[in-house]
Amino acid sequence: MATLSVCCLAKNEENLLPGMINSVREVASEIIVLDTGSTDQTREVAQAMGARSERVQWTEDFAVARNRLVELARGDWILMVDADERIHYENYPLIEQAITVKQTAYTCTVLNVLPHPMISMLLPMPSIRLFRRDERIRFRGRVHESVDAALRKLTIQPAPSSIKIEHIGFTVKNDMRRLRNRRVFESELSKDPTDAWIRFHMGLAFYLEEDYAHTEEYLNFIFSSQSQEISAESRSMLVSIMADIYHKQGRKMQSRSHALRSIQMGGNAFGEYLLAGLDMAEDAYENALRRLLDLDAQSLSREYYRVHKGNLYADIAKCYMKLEKFDRALQYTELAREDEPSFDAMLFGGLLCERKREYGRALQFYTIAQSLKPTSMEIRDRIATCRAALVR
DSSP states (O other): HHHEEEEESSOOOOHHHHHHHHHTTTTTTTTEEEEOOSSSSSSHHHTTOEEEEEEEOSSSSSSHHHHHHHHHSSSEEEEEEEETEOOOOOOHHHHHHTTTSSSSEEEEEEEEEEEOOSSSEEEEEEEEEEEEEEETTBBBSSSSSSHHHHHHHHTTEEEEEEEEEEEOOSSSSOHHHHHHHHHHHHHHHHOOTHHHHHHHHHHHHHHHHTTTHHHHHHHHHHHTTOOOOOHHHHHHHHHHHHHHHHHHHHHHHHHHHHHHHHHHHHHOHHHHHHHHHHHHHTHHHHHHHHHHHHHHGGGGGGGGGEOHHHHHHHHHHHHHHHHHHHHOOOHHHHHHHHHOEEEEEEEEHHHHHHTTHHHHHHHHHHHHHHOOOTOHHHHHHHHHHHHHHHHH
């Protein structure tokens, strides 16, 4: 039976590492964590969770470090992951099947989770992460390291796979890691300004930091790039991110045109949500409501989007209220309370109940809202008002 070594580079990852180890424990024959100079408890956490923990001197070269990991592995196959990545259980049989057939390497899909209050996007990037342990297969590239060149030299074409690796790094606020990565990325771009992979990650980092000028600079380059590393789905999502940037800057016409373009490139839930927001801003509530209801209906079939139901239902309720369909609006805040409460939905539900003088019901909404945002003075005032109304 083929064995699998899960290999991970790590530096100061004591918080993220347990999630990665737990996500691969059932599919791995061994887990190796190579520490590149941590000052926290990364090595101790790895060892406590049953992983092999080794050290290597960091030389500002990711390929050198990953090749050391490959040398430490004992399994027949190697699966390369990072501490901020996860392998979900539905991938286990795919991995187990992959390592039993006569292939040498597989392309997996790395899903980069980009958080947003309404819709989190999963931006897919192809990456060769699963390959046989073979002394001829080694990583190259100081930053954008991969085994592609080694496989080409061997005239081996990696097989496509349905294996997905979730990357949550963009959802984690870690200023030191971002600063470290940016310094290395910028150095590498000075040598190769055309590297779309680095520009992709730099653009997303700037977007999350709300540095929209730099985001636009990096993403506009990708739009003109023919790189095969940026999938059609990711390109569509990047266009919708530009639409969001224009929306935040008050450039409504550019925002609408980019949102429409992202939808034309392929069903883009974020682009549809942005169009709904633009419609609401222009008091076109019937159009906005239609878009939001479509988003809700299609949310379960969207492979690369995760819709926050509470916030979605809050916007649907606001549209119904503007159209003077108050009972319908209240129904959607109730749905939010049942499915995925959000502060806005709970606040709005409470206000609608107060409008109907149903103060006990309003308190139920406000109590949940307070648990979501304990420091809100508005909620404290609304709770006090409702309690006073109930004792009159």
